[in-house]
Amino acid sequence: MTKSLADKYNINTRYQRSARIDTDWKNDVVSGYVLHGTARRVIKRIAEQISDSKKPQKSFTITGPYGGGKSSLALIIANLVSLDEQTQKQTLKIFTDKEEHKLLKNAFSSSKGWVTIRVVGSRTNPTESIHAAAVQAIKTRFKKIPKSLDIEKRPNHKNLMNLLDNLNEELSKTNDGIMLIIDEMGKFLEYAAYENGDIFIFQEIAEKFNRSKNPNLFMGILHQAIGEYAKSLNKLAQEEWGKIQGRFLDLPFSVGIDEVLSLIGQAIEGPSANTQQKNTCQQVAKAVKNASLGTTENLSSKLYECIPLHPVTALMLGPISRRRFGQNERSIFSFLTSGEPNSLNHFLRNELSTSKNIFTVDLLWDYLKINLEPLILSSPDGHLWSEATEALIRAEKKGNNNHLKIVKAVAIIEIFGKQFGIRPSKEILESLLDEDTNIKSILKDLESWTIVVYRKYLNAWGLHAGSDINLEELLQISSSQVQNTNDLIIQNIPFQNPVIAKQHYHTTGTLRWFEIYFVFTNDLQYFISTKSSKINAGQMIIVLKKKEEAREDVHDAIRSVTNLTKQLDHPVLFGFPENDHQLIQEAQELSALEKIKATNQKLTGDAVARKELNARINNAKIVINQTIKTLLDVTTWVFTEKTFPKTSSLSNLASTVCDDVFSKTPVIKNELINRDKVSGVAVAASKELLENMFKRPNELYFGIDKFPPSKSMYLSLFRNTKIHQIENHDYVIKKPQDPNDTIAQIWEEMINFLKDNKHRRVSFNELFLKWSKPPYGIRQGIIPILALTIYEAHREELALFVDDLFVPDIDDYGISRLFKDANSIAVRYVELAAFGKETLRKVSDIFADRTHNQKESVLEVAKRIVQYVLDLKPLVKRTDRISPQAIKFRNSVLNGKDPYDLLFQDLPQAYGMTVGKQLGDLDKKDAERLPSLIKDSLDELKSVEIRFDQELKEAVYSALGYNLTDNINTTKLSERAQRIQGISGDFSLEAFIRALIDSKDNKNWITNLASLAAEKPVANWFDLDFDRAKYEMYSLVSRFKRVENHVLDNSTGKGIFSLSTVTTLNEGNPKEVNLSAQLEEDQIKKVENISKEIELLLEKAKADDQIKLGVMSTLLDDLKTKEELIKRKKKLN
Helix, strand or coil: CCCEHHHCCEECHHHCCCCCCCCHHHCCCCCCCCCCHHHHHHHHHHHHHHHCCCCCCCEEEEECCCCCCHHHHHHHHHHCCCCCHHHHHHHHCCCCCHHHHHHHHHHCCCCCCCEEEEEECCCCCHHHHHHHHHHHHHHHHCCCCCCCCCCCCCCCHHHHHHHHHHHHHHHHCCCCCEEEEEECHHHHHHHHHHHCCCCHHHHHHHHHHHHCCCCCEEEEEECCCHHHHHCCCCHHHHHHHHHHHHCCEEEECCCCHHHHHHHHHHHEECCCCCHHHHHHHHHHHHHCCCCCCCCCCCHHHHHHCCCCECHHHHHHHHHHHCCCCCCHHHHHHHHHHCCCCCCHHHHHHHCECCCCCCECHHHHHHHHHHHHHHHHHCCCCHHHHHHHHHHHHHHHHHCCHHHHHHHHHHHHHHHHHHHHCCCCCHHHHHCCCCCCCCHHHHHHHHHHCCCEEEECCCCEEEECCCCCCCHHHHHHHHHHHHCCCHHHHHHCCCCCCCEECHHHHHHHCCCCEEEEEEEEHHHHHHHHHHCCCCCCCEEEEEEECCCCCCHHHHHHHHHHCHHHHHCCCCCEEEEEECCCHHHHHHHHHHHHHHHHHHHCHHHHHCHHHHHHHHHHHHHHHHHHHHHHHHHHHCEEEEECCEEECCCCCHHHHHHHHHHHHCCCCCCCCCCCCCCCCCCHHHHHHHHHHHHHHHHCCCCHHHHCCCCCHHHHHHHHHHHCCCCEEEECCEEEECCCCCCCCHHHHHHHHHHHHHHHCCCCCEEHHHHHHHHHCCCCCCCCCCHHHHHHHHHHHCCCCEEEEECCEEECCCCHHHHHHHHHCHHHEEEEECCCCCCCHHHHHHHHHCCCCCCCCCCCCHHHHHHHHHHHHHCCCCCCCCCCCCCHHHHHHHHHHHHCCCHHHHHHHHHHHHCCCCCCCCCCCCCHHHHHHHHHHHHHHHHHHHHHHHHHHHHHHHHHHHHCCCCCCCCCCHHHHHHHHHHHCCCCCCHHHHHHHHHHHCCCCCCCHHHHHHHHHHCCCHHHCCHHHHHHHHHHHHHHHHHHHHHHHHHHHHCCCCCEEEEEEEECCCCCCCEEEEEEEECCHHHHHHHHHHHHHHHHHHHHCCCCHHHHHHHHHHHHHHHHHHHHHHHHHHHHC
């Protein structure tokens, strides 16, 4: 049987399938494991974090593309705490560095082995899966399961957390820990997102692990960040998911190309590369020495190990695997082991064992085309793939196999290698051809056929799409026009993402970031003066110098703006990059390209040139971003004359500066409000929290039930900060007791500030501005709540003003005003000082029987007076039908703007007293009289309120024909009104009828009728409205009764008589008379006879019409009076 290359080369079985953490732990996972740089960095970072004695982090997410070797890494980490001591030692041997070895041994120290819970995610409830895996792990760890570990309980959230708590307690006895590994954690998150599953189990476990004193470790393996799984949810839910991510430290896991080469070399077993193959590898390694491969150290040797893959093919497998249609390393190994057409296996089986051929990059094109082309075409690379296919069709018509091989190679490298700086240079393309084939001739043919084009600026070849514009010539002209134009250069340095002070955020809960700017030395002063407003935390300014400038010129420029930066409310860091000329040069080139795009009209009709220009622009931006990244790593930073060394972590630098500048910022970990721009939901929740604080300050959670957003705010702002404390079995709002606590310091400073400014009111806006600046830097979402909290705790000393008026207590309106305009709310510190204490005590005694609060302070007494007057009914606050003295008293209270002025200036002046220069300076007799005068005024106002109520009730009763002592049956009154509703055709009367109908079981029925009579709500009445209501009430009742009698007349026959009239006899008060009678036949005749006799008598007396009317009124009035007497006797009986 003829042997093939497949008999010489083999793929190690270890790489022929993906790892599973729940089953492969029983196998040998150490032998053959390649500990590449990425894996080493991740393990080291985990070990460092869990070993941190000050603030250990024990929960991590490892995030990277599919097939990146994350599961294998997790298995290696699990081996470090294996129950088998030999496995532990074998795993540690992988780490050859002594310091690294020591770090891992200490971080993963084990006495009897940790309990390793291995979970593979699925679209199910994560709680049940974790519980099942935990039970299995416990059974594996303990020969005899401790009684505290009840593994038979139902797998729910509570029982799982209890099980982990008890397990943690058991393991603490041997100084061992729990390792929870969740592979494919994203599937659980998908389930939670779409099925409303238990997502918070991850947060709770992470928090417990992070706080635990045991050496625990939680690793979640993901393909994307936790927040990405929540994109379909609403904004509030996304924020909640973001908090869960905050409990984990995310460790990116993306393997570099150099590491991929090591993995491929480890997977392929076979003979070593021959001399010719080594030469080819060396040629390619030299050609890509400047590419972004991770590291080019020992690159030739790594390529040797990849034979029978051509070195260019080996280099391309890593980038291809990162595309959407591929799966990182596992897709690489799928290619290596696949039996698909044109695969490596297919090649090896069809090449004789004596063949010197290797798998070149053109064969890789053939493999992708036949197996993956539909997927590629639907990916972002689809357009370039289509162009390459068209180029191949043209090359096939004119060239031979060598021409096709080069076109395929150029296409593959351009599509997949460009991102990593791998370009189809002449040297790379030459490595694909036999030694006797002239690459120059091949390229010349392809260039003449307009299939490929040489790109001088890249020193590489590319596919030609066809164009009449010479972009290189245009670029030379444009470049000369944009030199030394600062604005254009800065404009074309791409925007850099802000630097987030992550550690500061994790410590304080306040998210701060620094904006990055690039500024030339001669523009620095103008920039600081004009571009330093609306900054979040601070600015990082990288100072660029021109070619002719020296480093000392940069120092001089910074010193020239020192005074300006001191006036700013935020920190400014200045950066000195080592090599800024490269960045300036690249930005100039981008400016020139953008100028061509904006001004060259020929581009409009040349799609190919446009495409090439856009590609140049995009490439220039990529290059600039790469340069900036390198530049930032070698930049020295200066802040307030302190120099920071070069650092690769600007985030740590930002945190260091923030910790220093905002040293008094309180620790409040609530993303809903710890921000400057809060959502409508957060504002509503803040208002709800404050309203509850004022209404129910002595209750836990301020009485907030369940778990609305306001409760999470309470926990962050009041419980965690110890502002809401238990004192004498009640909850009270107090300053935190720890003097080093930042909130305690802020609290004390606010009270002292108000004391120092007790001669004036201090607006909340003034406080807000003070607190938002260093050293506080408190966010606008927190400040209103904190300010009102301190007010509530010191309300006996602080006078509160809303819209320039003193108020005894803040209400919902005041809270709303605060959130709309902080200038509308103000406070003033009030103390007794030298005011008349005896006068104050006597005024306070007025309220001894009206309040339990007996404290004697200017503020408390003023509050009681103001509140008393405010509680009076609106008409009493407007009426002129009280004594002039009471009017002045009332108006002084209602218009009072300050408790000091009210007690010791406004009220004395209202009583005609003389006030001295100093508040409270009263004549002795006046001081003695003042309390009794205030009491008289208060009593008079209260008596007027009672009198108005009585008069109003009397007017309504009288109009309806009742006495004040009558007990009106509103049910019958309602029924009467229902019988005539909709008949009158009188709009106002119908409204009155509806009010009568509604009077049934309505305590406010009198007020409602009076409001209709006056055609104005009682709350808006003045004195004339009161009078009008009384008179109009008679008119409405009269019209009501006439309609009622009309209905009665129409519903009866002969013998029914009814009469309704108004008389004004006796005292002249109008009186409605309504009478009705039902007579028999003989009675009707009697009526007729008596009527005739009366007519004869009136004629005999020569009575005119006026006298006749008077006689009738007298008879009717007597008849009505007798009827009322009969009714009263019946009631008495």
